[in-house]
Amino acid sequence: MxxxxxxxxxxxxxxxxxxxxxxxxxxxxxxxxxxxxxxxxxxxxxxxxxxxxxxxxxxxxxxxxxxxxxxxxxxxxxxxxxxxxxxxxxxxxxxxxxxxxxxxxxxxxxxxxxxxxxxxxxxxxxxxxxxxxxxxxxxxxxxxxxxxxxxxxxxxxxLQHRQPVLRSGARVGDVVAHAGTLGLSAAGLAALRAGREGHDDVVRVYRRPVPPLAAAVAAARQGAHALMDVSDGLLLDGGRMARASGVTLDLSLAGLLDPRVRAVAQAAGVDPLPWVAGGGEDHGFLATFAPGTLPAGFRPVGRVLPRGGQPVLVDGATPTLRTGWDHFAGG
The missing domain is CATH 3.30.1330.10 (PurM-like, N-terminal domain)
Structure with a gap:
């Protein structure tokens, strides 16, 4: 040197x-x-x-x-x-x-x-x-x-001799499933912005996301019909999958709120569900499977319906929550 x-x-x-x-x-x-x-x-x-x-x-x-x-x-x-x-x-x-x-x-x-x-x-x-x-x-x-x-x-x-799994392959009747975390990175970012201490778990996810790559490979081996990275938010990326596949995804947020996300939201006095539904950079995976074929690491979060007026629904209704991050629209 x-x-x-x-x-x-x-x-x-x-x-x-x-x-x-x-x-x-x-x-x-x-x-x-x-x-x-x-x-x-x-x-x-x-x-x-x-x-x-x-x-x-x-x-x-x-x-x-x-x-x-x-x-x-x-x-x-x-x-x-x-x-x-x-x-x-x-x-x-x-x-x-x-x-x-x-x-x-x-x-x-x-x-x-x-x-x-x-x-x-x-x-x-x-x-x-x-x-x-x-x-x-x-x-x-x-x-x-x-x-x-x-x-x-x-x-x-x-690809190790597998066929690529595209976001455009979701089929009516499929189970929608997710692997990884939701809302933790957004909560970590909020904690950093507010200067709040004591939330090391969520801050760590923001700083060092860990995509569940083994689960994604397992999804491909299991015959997932559609697969994509959730980098910009569950609802926004779910909408992208739905539009590419010509279907509607009906998602449920029930059971998806991590206690660590709730703790940050309580400290900030805000609703945590927008972080779960629209927070990005957790880098989990959204996939659709034929019923009964979910591999380890994935949990069901909805179902695939025929294409309707909206690409994504939440419990059958048009979502009112923030859908996700857009680099040019500012969120």
């Missing part, structure tokens, strides 16, 4: 103190390479897969829009960047095997924060490998300078 300017005047090594090669040397060795035949270091990576098809998805995280550095550590943000993309891969019935990351970094950013970002990504890849049994790594990417932190992550998944 050769600092260009001898380090910051405060003694803290910052991004602007290194050239690109030196900065890469600070964090690339921290990143797992999965089963890459050609890992980081060449013009592109080469990754083997067992299937002749590849699942590809991408997501962007922008500082002060998707995360705040005062609320989450570099490691937390690295974890989330990997996991929210892994959830999209899982939503197709595939397992994540490789990611590439484009990062825009301000010059005043501490190099230790960048190292922590890489460590968080490595921890997330390790958790994915442990859950799915398939090696997962960060096999490449790009760096650029900018005024704020931006992470663009592309994830690749292996």
């Amino acid at each position: 050769v600092p260009l300017y001898g380090g910051g005047v405060d003694g803290v090594l910052r991004v602007r103190d290194l050239d690109e090669e030196a900065l890469l040397a600070e964090f690339v060795p921290l990143l797992p390479q999965g089963d890459a035949e050609v890992p980081v270091g060449d013009d592109a990576a080469v990754v083997p897969v067992s299937d002749g098809r590849f699942v590809v998805t991408t997501d962007v995280l922008v500082e002060d829009h998707h995360f705040r550095r005062e609320w989450s550590s570099g490691a937390d943000i690295g974890w989330r960047a990997v996991m929210q993309n892994a959830a999209d891969v899982g939503a197709m019935g595939a397992v994540p095997v490789a990611l590439v990351v484009g990062a825009v970094l301000p010059g005043d950013l501490e190099v230790e924060w960048v190292r922590a970002l890489a460590r968080g990504m490595a921890e997330a890849c390790g958790a994915i490998t442990l859950e799915t049994g398939a090696a997962c790594g960060v096999v490449g990417g790009d760096l650029s300078a900018g005024d704020t932190v931006v992470l663009a992550v592309t994830a690749h998944g292996d």
